[in-house]
Amino acid sequence: xxxxxxxxxxxxxxxxxxxxxxxxxxxxxxxxxxxxxxxxxxxxxxxxxxxxxxxxxxxxxxxxxxxxxxxxxxxxxxxxxxxxxxxxxxxxxxxxxxxxxxxxxxxxxxxxxxxxxxxxxxxxxxxxxxxxxxxxxxxxxxxxxxxxxxxxxxxxxxxxxxxxxxxxxxxxxxxxxxxxxxxxxxxxxxxxxxxxxxxxxxxxxxxxxxxxxxxxxxxxxxxxxxxxxxxxxxxxxxxxxxxxxxxxxxxxxxxxxxxxxxxxxxxxxxxxxxxxxxxxxxxxxxxxxxxxxxxxxxxxxxxxxxxxxxxxxxxxxxxxxxxxxxxxxxxxxxxxxxxxxxxxxxxxxxxxxxxxxxxxxxxxxxxxxxxxxxxxxxxxxxxxxxxxxxxxxxxxxxxxxxxxxxxxxxxxxxxxxxxxxxxxxxxxxxxxxxxxx
Amino acid sequence: xxxxxxxxxxxxxxxxxxxxxxxxxxxxxxxxxxxxxxxxxxxxxxxxxxxxxxxxxxxxxxxxxxxxxxxxxxxxxxxxxxxxxxxxxxxxxxxxxxxxxxxxxxxxxxxxxxxxxxxxxxxxxxxxxxxxxxxxxxxxxxxxxxxxxxxxxxxxxxxxxxxxxxxxxxxxxxxxxxxxxxxxxxxxxxxxxxxxxxxxxxxxxxxxxxxxxxxxxxxxxxxxxxxxxxxxxxxxxxxxxxxxxxxxxxxxxxxxxxxxxxxxxxxxxxxxxxxxxxxxxxxxxxxxxxxxxxxxxxx
Numbered sequence: 001x002x003x004x005x006x007x008x009x010x011x012x013x014x015x016x017x018x019x020x021x022x023x024x025x026x027x028x029x030x031x032x033x034x035x036x037x038x039x040x041x042x043x044x045x046x047x048x049x050x051x052x053x054x055x056x057x058x059x060x061x062x063x064x065x066x067x068x069x070x071x072x073x074x075x076x077x078x079x080x081x082x083x084x085x086x087x088x089x090x091x092x093x094x095x096x097x098x099x100x101x102x103x104x105x106x107x108x109x110x111x112x113x114x115x116x117x118x119x120x121x122x123x124x125x126x127x128x129x130x131x132x133x134x135x136x137x138x139x140x141x142x143x144x145x146x147x148x149x150x151x152x153x154x155x156x157x158x159x160x161x162x163x164x165x166x167x168x169x170x171x172x173x174x175x176x177x178x179x180x181x182x183x184x185x186x187x188x189x190x191x192x193x194x195x196x197x198x199x200x201x202x203x204x205x206x207x208x209x210x211x212x213x214x215x216x217x218x219x220x221x222x223x224x225x226x227x228x229x230x231x232x233x234x235x236x237x238x239x240x241x242x243x244x245x246x247x248x249x250x251x252x253x254x255x256x257x258x259x260x261x262x263x264x265x266x267x268x269x270x271x272x273x274x275x276x277x278x279x280x281x282x283x284x285x286x287x288x289x290x291x292x293x294x295x296x297x298x299x300x301x302x303x304x305x306x307x308x309x310x311x312x313x314x315x316x317x318x319x320x321x322x323x324x325x326x327x328x329x330x331x332x333x334x335x336x337x338x339x340x341x342x343x344x345x346x347x348x349x350x351x352x353x354x355x356x357x358x359x360x361x362x363x364x365x366x367x368x369x370x371x372x373x374x375x376x377x378x379x380x381x382x383x384x385x386x387x388x389x390x391x392x393x394x395x396x397x398x399x400x401x402x403x404x405x406x407x408x409x410x411x412x413x414x415x416x417x418x419x420x421x422x423x424x425x426x427x428x429x430x431x432x433x434x435x436x437x
Numbered sequence: 438x439x440x441x442x443x444x445x446x447x448x449x450x451x452x453x454x455x456x457x458x459x460x461x462x463x464x465x466x467x468x469x470x471x472x473x474x475x476x477x478x479x480x481x482x483x484x485x486x487x488x489x490x491x492x493x494x495x496x497x498x499x500x501x502x503x504x505x506x507x508x509x510x511x512x513x514x515x516x517x518x519x520x521x522x523x524x525x526x527x528x529x530x531x532x533x534x535x536x537x538x539x540x541x542x543x544x545x546x547x548x549x550x551x552x553x554x555x556x557x558x559x560x561x562x563x564x565x566x567x568x569x570x571x572x573x574x575x576x577x578x579x580x581x582x583x584x585x586x587x588x589x590x591x592x593x594x595x596x597x598x599x600x601x602x603x604x605x606x607x608x609x610x611x612x613x614x615x616x617x618x619x620x621x622x623x624x625x626x627x628x629x630x631x632x633x634x635x636x637x638x639x640x641x642x643x644x645x646x647x648x649x650x651x652x653x654x655x656x657x658x659x660x661x662x663x664x665x666x667x668x669x670x671x672x673x674x675x676x677x678x679x680x681x682x683x684x685x686x687x688x689x690x691x692x693x694x695x696x697x698x699x700x701x702x703x704x705x706x707x708x709x710x711x712x713x714x715x716x717x718x719x720x721x722x723x724x725x726x727x728x729x730x731x732x733x734x735x736x
């Protein structure tokens with residue numbers, strides 16, 4: 001009898017717990033992990049206020065585990081190699097997105113692009129570079145960025161200098177700056193980060209080789225040994241040797257030190273991506289912002305353009321979670337009001353048009369000037385190819401990793417170009433060169 | 438009162454008990470050390486980018502490594518590094534330990550001061566030293582201000598002839614205090630009566646040092662030398678933080694070459710190959726020192 005009573009009590013207890021279990025299931029929280037390249041308080045504010053918050057309002061049962069990450073691609077690859085990795089990841093660019101997709105780590109985003117109509121909003125050139133010839137979308141383009149020239153307006157006005165529009169003008173200006181006693185016309189700090197050499201190489205592919213020659217190279221119609229291409233490297237070395245960029249000491253200066261020297265008036269110019277407009281505002285710099293000069297006759301001043309980041313989705317995500325991630329990303333492309341507000345809050349421009357009717361007048365003048373400048377270059381077709389978007393991964397890594405050795409004379413130009421050509425030929429043969437615009 | 442005796446477990450039982458206690462540590466070691474090490478050896482025979490499909494290529498990575506000029510530069514730099522680190526910090530550490538050991542009230546103060554750099558994170562110290570060695574607002578500006586204009590033009594981290602030594606200097610600044618503390622501990626174990634006897638016999642300070650001090654601290658000295666050689670093969674932090682192996686590959690060490698191949702070029706298979714050879718070099722250095730010890734170098 002006692003056993004029967006005990007059994008009955010246990011059954012009743014379990015039965016009473018059943019509704020609680022159902023309730024728990026109803027309230028089950030889905031967590032989306034997002035490894036993001038935006039960091040710091042500003043990064044969090046831009047992400048949360050204009051993207052995560054509106055998404056969570058629609059999906060109260062979802063949590064976003066936002067993981068700000070420096071050196072994002074490297075960290076993502078390590079996490080994926082370890083068999084984990086985030087559900088959503090911001091990665092550096094299309095060549096990384098292609099590599100992750102080919103390794104089976106990320107999903108094809110073409111169905112999401114079609115379903116949500118992102119292809120109608122995202123610039124064609126940007127979506128093209130993350131789409132394989134087979135139509136697979138390896139990453140959804142995030143922001144775009146390109147290379148620009150900056151000049152300290154106060155100093156330049158004081159000396160009556162103007163921003164150079166040709167290489168000859170740059171050489172003349174550099175000589176005058178040196179005569180005036182400045183440390184150098186400009187400094188590119190590559191100490192510990194050889195990757196910074198890519199900034200100059202991308203600029204020169206646009207303004208020395210030119211858009212068509214670079215395209216020909218990446219499509220296999222030209223080689224690194226063609227003069228339009230090899231000139232990119234010899235011109236860089238010439239600028240380094242003659243002290244237009246630093247005092248043959250770029251390896252001894254960090255990027256931050258180089259910037260600090262520009263801010264403090266030790267140097268007069270700077271060459272960086274358009275992200276530097278915001279750095280200038282933060283440091284109260286009064287500066288000229290122009291396209292880099294033309295380095296070869298017949299090649300216009302060109303805005304070397306890149307997809308500055310992509311969103312990719314982990315292949316191990318459940319279809320349900322993938323759908324939630326797509327809905328999150330859709331806010332980026334379907335809410336022009338939030339997009340404009342995020343730009344006014346200091347976020348970088350996405351690969352979509354900015355609808356000015358949503359701007360409230362908070363945007364700083366240098367940002368507006370930069371937008372006008374880059375949009376004009378895009379309209380006129382004066383856009384080039386940043387190496388980190390359009391070149392195969394190993395070619396670009398070799399290019400910047402060996403730049404020091406080439407500049408110091410430890411690596412012969414023929415060997416340098418030859419190795420890059422060998423790598424490029426493999427990609428051309430395998431069809432793994434990222435699509436060229 | 439009669440004492441009660443606890444029956445001792447059988448010898449065979451005790452043996453199994455020992456294994457039982459060793460097992461958790463062994464399992465942890467096997468999972469976190471042995472398995473990854475074996476995986477490294479395994480992947481050294483593959484062409485693998487770290488995330489995709491690995492392709493078996495036999496000994497091709499090894500063949501490539503032995504023809505890779507960068508590997509030989511890194512190896513050469515590692516040997517220079519070892520030569521610096523088995524001489525300078527050992528000599529400096531020993532000398533300072535001898536002086537500090539004679540201090541009474543202030544010994545702890547000096548021990549702490551000299552040991553302090555050792556507990557500063559390499560990433561932080563490396564960045565701070567990068568600022569000091571900056572050609573425009575580091576020590577160069579001080580050198581120029583005191584009239585040493587030519588010396589003030591030195592590119593401490595940007596000149597391929599001296600970048601390795603500049604980083605080694607910073608690592609020495611960080612490391613020598615540790616060696617000093619080790620020697621200080623050894624010196625305190627030396628029997629004072631030996632020195633008293635030597636004094637009675639009329640021995641000079643140099644004779645005391647060579648005939649009493651050195652033989653007495655020889656086990657510590659040997660341990661330090663072996664450890665330095667093995668650590669030198671694995672050195673990574675200061676070089677990576679301060680120069681990234683550059684300029685060019687002027688300060689490249691085997692560890693930075695491994696990292697560069699694994700995480701810049703994404704050639705994890707090839708990086709694994711270099712890792713295997715790096716480990717073998719460390720083991721070889723250790724084995725040579727053991728042979729030397731057995732032949733009478735040790736006391």
